[in-house]
Amino acid sequence: MGGFGGGPMHGVMPGEKPKDFKGALKKLLAYLGNYRVALIVVIVFAIASTVFSILGPKFLGEATTELFNGIMGQIAGTSNGVDFSKIGSILLFLIALYAASALFQFIQGFVMTNVSNKVSYRLRKELDAKIMHLPFSYYDKVATGDVMSRITNDVDSINQSLNQSVTQIITSITSLIGILVMMLSISWVMTLIALVTLPLSAIVVSMIVKRSQRHFVDQQKYLGEVNGTVEETFSAHTVIKAFNGEQTALSQFEQGNSSLYNAAWRSGFLSGLMMPIMNLIGNLGYVICCVVGGYLAINGNITVGNIQAFIQYLRNFQQPIVQVAQISNVLQQTMAAAERVFTFLEEEEEVAEPSEADRVSTECIEGSVAFNAVSFGYSPDTKIINDFTASVKPGQKVAIVGHTGAGKTTIVKLLMRFYDVSGGSIELDGHDIRSFARDDLRSIFGMVLQETWLYKASIAENIRYGKLDASDEEVREAARIAQADHFIQTLPDGYQMVLNEEASNVSLGQKQLLTIARAILHDPKILILDEATSSVDTRTELLIQKAMDNLMAGRTSFIIAHRLSTIRNADIILVMDKGDIVEQGTHSQLLELNGFYASLYKSQFEDAA
Numbered sequence: 001m002g003g004f005g006g007g008p009m010h011g012v013m014p015g016e017k018p019k020d021f022k023g024a025l026k027k028l029l030a031y032l033g034n035y036r037v038a039l040i041v042v043i044v045f046a047i048a049s050t051v052f053s054i055l056g057p058k059f060l061g062e063a064t065t066e067l068f069n070g071i072m073g074q075i076a077g078t079s080n081g082v083d084f085s086k087i088g089s090i091l092l093f094l095i096a097l098y099a100a101s102a103l104f105q106f107i108q109g110f111v112m113t114n115v116s117n118k119v120s121y122r123l124r125k126e127l128d129a130k131i132m133h134l135p136f137s138y139y140d141k142v143a144t145g146d147v148m149s150r151i152t153n154d155v156d157s158i159n160q161s162l163n164q165s166v167t168q169i170i171t172s173i174t175s176l177i178g179i180l181v182m183m184l185s186i187s188w189v190m191t192l193i194a195l196v197t198l199p200l201s202a203i204v205v206s207m208i209v210k211r212s213q214r215h216f217v218d219q220q221k222y223l224g225e226v227n228g229t230v231e232e233t234f235s236a237h238t239v240i241k242a243f244n245g246e247q248t249a250l251s252q253f254e255q256g257n258s259s260l261y262n263a264a265w266r267s268g269f270l271s272g273l274m275m276p277i278m279n280l281i282g283n284l285g286y287v288i289c290c291v292v293g294g295y296l297a298i299n300g301n302i303t304v305g306n307i308q309a310f311i312q313y314l315r316n317f318q319q320p321i322v323q324v325a326q327i328s329n330v331l332q333q334t335m336a337a338a339e340r341v342f343t344f345l346e347e348e349e350e351v352a353e354p355s356e357a358d359r360v361s362t363e364c365i366e367g368s369v370a371f372n373a374v375s376f377g378y379s380p381d382t383k384i385i386n387d388f389t390a391s392v393k394p395g396q397k398v399a400i401v402g403h404t405g406a407g408k409t410t411i412v413k414l415l416m417r418f419y420d421v422s423g424g425s426i427e428l429d430g431h432d433i434r435s436f437a438r439d440d441l442r443s444i445f446g447m448v449l450q451e452t453w454l455y456k457a458s459i460a461e462n463i464r465y466g467k468l469d470a471s472d473e474e475v476r477e478a479a480r481i482a483q484a485d486h487f488i489q490t491l492p493d494g495y496q497m498v499l500n501e502e503a504s505n506v507s508l509g510q511k512q513l514l515t516i517a518r519a520i521l522h523d524p525k526i527l528i529l530d531e532a533t534s535s536v537d538t539r540t541e542l543l544i545q546k547a548m549d550n551l552m553a554g555r556t557s558f559i560i561a562h563r564l565s566t567i568r569n570a571d572i573i574l575v576m577d578k579g580d581i582v583e584q585g586t587h588s589q590l591l592e593l594n595g596f597y598a599s600l601y602k603s604q605f606e607d608a609a
Contacts, residue, residue, distance in 0.1 A: 021332070024339040028158070031122065035115045042108045042115070046170040049104035052097050054178040057312035059097065063090040065305030108167055116162035120155050126345055127151050133349040136418045140378060150344050154337035161334035165327050172320035172327065179313045179320075186306045186313075187296065190289050194314050197285040201278055201318060208274050209329065215267035222260035229253050274322075282318050289314055351420060353437050360435045362444055365428060367394040367525050367556035369415070373424035376414055384410050386579040388424070392572065397552055399559045399567035401600065402576035408560045411576075412528050415558070416445055446524030450531035452511040454503040459488055460495040462514055466522035474521060481551065482517035484510070520551055527557040541566070564601045573597065 032039060066087050127150060139147075183191040233240065233249050240249050293307040353359070374388040385407050392398050400408045413419050415426060417438055426433050433441055446466070454462050463475050470478075475495065479485040487510055491497045503511055519527065529548070545566060561567045568587040575583040575590065575597045582596050590597035 020339060021335050024335040024342060027342045028335075028338045031119050032115070032162075035118065038111050038115050042112045042167060043170055045104040045108035045111070046167050047174050049101045049108065050171045050174040051178055052101035052104065054175065054182060054313075056094060056097055056101075057309040058182060059090055059094045060312075061303070061305035061307075061309030063087050063094070063305070064308050065303045066090065068304045112167050113163055116159050116166075119162060120159040123155050123158065123341060124151055127155070127341065130345055130347070130349075134347055135350045136413070137378065138347060147344070150340050154340050157334055157337040158341070161330055161337075165330050165334065168323055169327055172323040175316070175320040176324075179317050183310060183313050183317070186310045187293070187302055189296070190292055190310055193288050193292060194285050194317060197281050198321070201281050201321065204277050204281065205274065205322065208270055208277075212267050212270035213329075215263050215270065218263035219260065219267050222256060222263050226253070226256045226260050229256050278318060278322065282315070286311065286314055350438070351434075354435050358435065359437055359440075360431045362436060362440045365444055365525055368392060368429050369526070369556060370427040370430075371411075371424070372427065374411075374414065374421050374426060375423035376410065376419065376421050378419075383422075384579050385414070388579070388581060390572075390574055390581060390584065392556060394556055395554050396571040397557045397559065397569070399561060399570035399573045400576060401561060401564060401567065401573060401597065403600075406576040407579045408576055409530055412447075412530060412558060412560065416442055416447070416528070444525045445528055446519040446522045446526070447528045448512075448516050448519045448530065452503070452508075452515045454499050454511060454514060456499060458493075458496045458498050459491070459514065462499060463517045463521055466518035466520075470521055475517075478517045478521035479514075481520050482513050484513035484517045487513070516548075525555060527552055527555050528560075529557070530560045531562065564597075564604055575600075 066083060070083055131147065180191070183194065229249075229252055233253070240246060289310065290307075293302060293310060296302040297304055297307055369392040371388050371390045374385055375383060376385040377383040388407075388411065390398075400411060402408055410419075414421055415433070417433055420434065428436070428441075428444075455465075460472065460475050463478060464470050466478075467474070472495075476485060479488055479495075488494055488497075491506075497505075499505060506514070549569075559567055559570065567573060570587065572584060573587060573590055574581050577596060583590055583593060585593070591601065
């Protein structure tokens with residue numbers, strides 16, 4: 001089984017903008033369309049919560065006015081003092097108002113969290129399904145880390161934005177309008193003074209955001225470089241020590257770390273300036289409004305409580321403006337993430353499966369294989385296989401040999417329909433392999449690759465991957481045939497020992513034995529061995545060869561090998577060079593030809609000597 005390759009985690013950088021904002025937004029809204037009722041509830045409750053919160057300072061101002069008038073009246077002798085019952089009623093109503101606002105805020109937050117998580121769940125589910133339906137050619141041109149980043153980073157970005165930004169947009173806009181209305185209802189003169197500071201605030205915010213954004217982007221870039229340097233240094237620690245490269249590694253890290261420090265310092269400094277400057281501008285307006293409010297109060301044009309309420313509104317007025325500015329940037333990043341996700345979901349999938357009526361069953365397959373003038377290239381401009389023609393009878397052992405890059409492994413990939421041929425056809429028992437469902441076709445094959453793939457689970461579960469319903473005894477029998485039972489018994493916990501994520505707690509040779517045991521348990525009709533014994537010692541290789549001879553008896557088998565001594569008993573040896581079969585026959589026949597194969601065979605023994 002093949003493994004997933006490593007790659008950097010890319011994701012969306014801060015400040016990255018989508019190429020098609022409207023298109024990405026439209027597609028995201030289509031996903032949200034399934035939750036219309038919930039979104040209406042969110043909008044209604046968010047507005048209600050904000051409105052109740054906005055009304056609070058007005059009623060608090062009334063309580064202050066009532067207290068002020070009572071005290072002043074008592075001093076002047078025009079009243080009996082403060083009416084605490086009326087103030088108490090106002091305060092109780094105010095508490096109820098704030099409680100209702102908090103309740104509505106909790107409800108809309110709970111509903112929106114549920115919606116955002118459901119959208120994220122659906123996106124991840126569709127992305128995972130998409131991975132299974134994309135052709136192998138897609139992964140030839142895209143880094144694995146980039147695909148992983150779309151499932152993790154980009155979907156998380158969408159989730160967080162939906163969870164926070166949607167309600168924040170509603171509350172910010174409602175707050176902005178509501179506070180402005182309340183301020184106008186108190187004093188249009190003071191409101192006009194407050195609005196004069198807005199353009200100045202907007203200019204400052206835009207200047208700071210514009211300058212700091214570049215440094216935030218640099219910070220993310222340098223952070224990725226530093227992480228890559230650290231990862232590379234640890235993974236190649238032995239090589240660095242062996243070649244005395246410590247100073248070079250330290251120098252490389254110091255260079256990246258210094259760049260990261262400078263970018264982080266500048267971005268942090270500039271973004272840190274925003275609130276102090278905004279507060280300074282706000283305080284200037286605050287002082288002016290206090291002076292004007294005092295003057296209006298002396299003239300009897302405004303009450304003391306309304307001055308207090310206005311000051312509270314003025315304090316809160318700039319907050320939604322800053323939030324909207326921040327949200328606009330977050331939305332750009334969110335749409336960029338959504339665009340990456342939807343682009344992946346819209347990638348062209350594998351050629352459609354044949355319909356049920358046209359589909360050929362694999363139940364009675366005997367194992368004859370025919371390659372008819374097969375041609376193939378991983379890209380349209382480059383051909384790897386030119387005119388491959390060969391016929392294999394059921395039960396034959398076929399060896400494919402040749403120099404590196406001759407096209408040996410490519411033939412196997414075409415046989416299992418990891419890729420479809422560019423020209424010609426491959427037939428299985430006289431049926432074009434494209435007439436089989438891919439799952440049915442691949443169930444016929446058992447595959448052991450040079451690159452092993454094991455996952456984090458017990459040894460027994462890794463072997464059982466070849467046959468999920470296999471009993472413990474069947475697992476042990478497959479291990480015995482693969483010559484793996486002995487070393488498994490010597491491990492801590494034996495068959496129940498859990499392999500770590502990279503299966504580094506067993507040796508390369510032991511990994512290969514486990515994958516061979518998995519293929520034996522699968523009991524395939526056609527066996528494919530791609531350098532299956534390359535990671536084991538000579539003694540173990542001989543034991544495996546014996547087990548493989550027993551396993552291949554009566555089965556069509558394809559063996560890709562560089563060590564020609566291991567395929568001398570093959571029924572047919574296909575000798576490949578530059579995508580074509582240059583010779584074919586048995587081992588003895590090809591040696592008698594004294595051609596390409598004979599040259600390869602003799603060179604290996606000369607090298608060994």
